[in-house]
Structure formats: C-alpha cells, structure tokens
Amino acid sequence: MSALIIARLTFFEAARRKILLAALVLGLVFLVVFGIGFHFMNHNLELSSRGNLLALNEMRNFMLMAGLYVVNFLTVMMTVLTSVDTVSGEISSGTIQTLTAKPVRRWEILMGKWLGFAGMLSLYLLMMAGGVMLYIYLRTGYLAPNRCRL
Numbered sequence: 001m002s003a004l005i006i007a008r009l010t011f012f013e014a015a016r017r018k019i020l021l022a023a024l025v026l027g028l029v030f031l032v033v034f035g036i037g038f039h040f041m042n043h044n045l046e047l048s049s050r051g052n053l054l055a056l057n058e059m060r061n062f063m064l065m066a067g068l069y070v071v072n073f074l075t076v077m078m079t080v081l082t083s084v085d086t087v088s089g090e091i092s093s094g095t096i097q098t099l100t101a102k103p104v105r106r107w108e109i110l111m112g113k114w115l116g117f118a119g120m121l122s123l124y125l126l127m128m129a130g131g132v133m134l135y136i137y138l139r140t141g142y143l144a145p146n147r148c149r150l
Helices: 002-016 018-049 053-083 086-093 096-100 106-140
Strands: none
Touching: 002 018, 002 106, 018 053, 018 106, 053 106, 086 096, 086 106
C-alpha cells in the first residue's frame, strides 16, 4: 500500500518538473510536424500511384513505422531525463530521510518510484503512439497489419 502512495507522489513530482512539460510540448510538435509531412507524402503518393493499393499501403506502413520509431526514441529520452536524478538526488539533498523515517520499507520506496515513472511513461507512450496511429487512420483509413482482432 505504501508503494502505491509513493508511486502517486512520484507521478505528481515528475509532472511538476519542467522537463516533463518540455517533453510533452516537443511530443506535440512532433505530432504536428509528422501529420503535415504525412499529409503531403500521402497526397503525392496518391497522385503518382494511380490506384496501386499495394504501393499506397506499403508507403503508409513505412511512415507508420517511422513515426513509431521516433515515438520510441522520444520515450527513451523522456525516461532518461525524468528519472535520472530521482533516488540519488533525494539522497544527496536529504529528502529521502523524510521517507525513510516513516515505517516504510526500502523496497516499497523503490517500487513506488518505479511504479510512478512506469505509469507516467506508459501514459506518454500511449498518447504519442496513439496519436501517430490515429492520425494515419483518420487521414487514410489505414490500420497496421497483424493487429489484434476482437
């Protein structure tokens, strides 16, 4: 139970930092630039392919994979930049003593920190990857092959 409380506090602490805001703004800028680039590439491809659906879908799949590759890179960079100074920074500044003075085990503190960052990064990844896939679907109706069918 203490790990979930620490996870919630870690999530809010990370949200308070300016690096998270910068990552969100850069992520939105990427989605806008990706959308504009995909729009013009898709338009030119539709004009030049003359109804060749295989070529259209191949290029759309390539652009989807390229967009998801960039989303993966942005998520890795956000992971590094937001969590690099978490535990070591709290130890050096002395704020960890506030937590360890309470009846909380060390593993609960570390698990709470990990759960907080994992939740935040999962939400970021869902929003970014979902944005790329949603834009391509809304613009072209293309869905990635081998998707889960319900």
